Amino acid sequence: MDLLIGVKLIFLKFSMTKISIFLLILITLHLPLMASGESWKLNGAISSMTGSYQASMVMNNQRSVGMSFGGEFEQHWGFSGGVQTTRIDLTALSPTPTQKQDNWSISGHWHEPSEFEPGRWTFQLNGHKIYSTDVSGISDGARVIVPKVTWLSYTNPLKLDMSYAVSSYRNIPAIHQYSAGVGMGINGQKNWLEIHHHYINGLIPTQVFDRTYTHATDIQITQKISSSSKFVPSTITLGFETGQRIYNIDTATQTVYNLPMLNKGGRNISANWELSPTEKVVLYSARSKYSAAEPFLHNFNLNTLGFQYLTSW
Numbered sequence: 001m002d003l004l005i006g007v008k009l010i011f012l013k014f015s016m017t018k019i020s021i022f023l024l025i026l027i028t029l030h031l032p033l034m035a036s037g038e039s040w041k042l043n044g045a046i047s048s049m050t051g052s053y054q055a056s057m058v059m060n061n062q063r064s065v066g067m068s069f070g071g072e073f074e075q076h077w078g079f080s081g082g083v084q085t086t087r088i089d090l091t092a093l094s095p096t097p098t099q100k101q102d103n104w105s106i107s108g109h110w111h112e113p114s115e116f117e118p119g120r121w122t123f124q125l126n127g128h129k130i131y132s133t134d135v136s137g138i139s140d141g142a143r144v145i146v147p148k149v150t151w152l153s154y155t156n157p158l159k160l161d162m163s164y165a166v167s168s169y170r171n172i173p174a175i176h177q178y179s180a181g182v183g184m185g186i187n188g189q190k191n192w193l194e195i196h197h198h199y200i201n202g203l204i205p206t207q208v209f210d211r212t213y214t215h216a217t218d219i220q221i222t223q224k225i226s227s228s229s230k231f232v233p234s235t236i237t238l239g240f241e242t243g244q245r246i247y248n249i250d251t252a253t254q255t256v257y258n259l260p261m262l263n264k265g266g267r268n269i270s271a272n273w274e275l276s277p278t279e280k281v282v283l284y285s286a287r288s289k290y291s292a293a294e295p296f297l298h299n300f301n302l303n304t305l306g307f308q309y310l311t312s313w
Contacts, residue, residue, distance in 0.1 A: 042071040043312040047084075052306035057295055060090040061100075068254075070107075076112035084252065093295055094135065101132040101139070105254045118154040123147075128256050129248075139258045143168045148251055157185025157192070165249040175202045175247050181218075192222040200248060208246055209262050209293065216243035216263070229287070233271035234280075241266045241288070264289040266297075282308040 049064040068082025081104075088099040109124040128144035148163035165177040181196035201213035222237040245263045249256055257263070267286030273281045286304045291297065 001300055006054075019139060039074045040071055041075070041312060042068045042069075042312065043080075045308060045310040047306065049304055049306035051302055054301040054303065055298070056091070056290075056292070056300040057298055057303075058091055058094050058213075058241075058292065060089045060091055060257075062086055065272075068105075075111065077108070079106075079108050081106045084255070096133065096135060099133050099135070101130065101134070101255055103254075104129045105129075107254070120152045120154065122150040122152070124150070126251065126254065128254070130256060130258050132258065134259065136260060138169045138172060138260070141170060142258055143258070144153075144249060144256055146251055157189050159183035159194075165250050165251075167247055167249070167256070167258075169247075170209065172204060173202055175200065177247075177249055179249075179251070184193065194218075194220045194222075198243075198245060198248060200245060203246070207260070209291065209297075211244075211246075213247055214244045214262075216241065216245040216248070216265075218242075230273075230275075232275040235272045237270045237272070239268040239270075250286040260292070260294075262291040264291060278313060279311045282306075282310070284308075 002052075016042055045066075045068045049062075049065075050288045052063045053059040059239035060201075064084060064086040066082060066084035067247060068080060068230065070078060070080030072078030077229060082196035083105070084103045084159075086101045086103075088101075090097055090099060105126065105128050105145065106128040107124060109122055112121045113119075113121070114121050114196045116302040124147070126144075126146040126148065128142075128146075128271070130144075131140040132139040132142070134140060144165060145164055146165040148161060150161040152159050159182070161179075161181050161183075163177075165179070167175040169175070179196055179197045181194060183192060184192050185191070196218045198216045198218075200216075202213070203212050205212055207305040218239065218241055220237055220239045222235050224235050225232060238271045241263070242265050245257075246261065247258060248263070266286060268284060270282055275281060284304075284306045286302075288304075289299065291299050
């Protein structure tokens with residue numbers, strides 16, 4: 001317990017500025033190598049999403065676009081950075097017609113071989129900065145720090161990961177998220193199953209539906225498809241969300257859910273097309289259930305459709 005408290009205090013001392021400066025120094029020192037392309041693997045992505053709210057008293061629909069860029073040096077260490085811009089059209093009950101939000105993210109990681117079993121450790125540190133016109137004023141200027149550790153087996157289809165996120169919002173105490181997950185091959189390794197559990201605490205009951213903590217679980221199963229047709233996706237993934245969560249962090253997609261809405265589960269599906277060894281396209285659809293306290297307690301759904309293009313060189 002003392003060790004856990006010490007680790008938390010260390011990461012609380014970090015700021016977005018310090019993390020950004022550290023990663024920018026590393027990138028700058030290796031710019032000549034990046035320019036020559038030697039030993040570097042670079043990647044980029046663009047994304048677009050549209051969503052509609054059903055039965056929400058405050059929100060009508062939303063639109064989001066994002067872009068990211070990253071690189072990895074000699075399969076040993078790497079970095080990434082990006083921004084996601086979201087616009088939400090509000091109803092007449094809101095004091096403003098539109099809510100705008102920008103999520104800036106930066107990340108660094110490095111790999112180390114594991115000794116107890118053939119495999120690889122990955123140590124990662126993510127940082128987020130939110131700029132928002134949220135009428136509550138809580139989200140604008142929010143900062144999130146997320147250290148994450150992943151172990152990948154070289155001899156079995158198995159992956160383990162753990163992460164801790166601390167979110168700092170305006171005028172409320174820090175919110176803490178503890179997550180752990182496992183990924184494994186099943187059905188004769190024809191499918192890939194991932195299960196993640198999230199525990200969020202530090203919530204203020206008067207502001208978060210009389211809760212001081214929430215629990216939630218994500219389940220995803222991926223089916224690989226073999227086909228010579230370019231119109232058939234390479235993989236299809238089904239996802240299920242259970243439990244409840246608020247102010248949560250999705251470390252896989254680098255998404256910060258910073259609005260005061262209680263997620264009560266959902267389901268999603270995505271399809272992945274491998275256009276070439278260095279290009280792929282992802283289409284996804286999701287339906288999530290929420291509760292909100294403004295203007296008074298009510299339930300609603302959010303339906304989303306999204307597109308992502310990824311490339312590497």
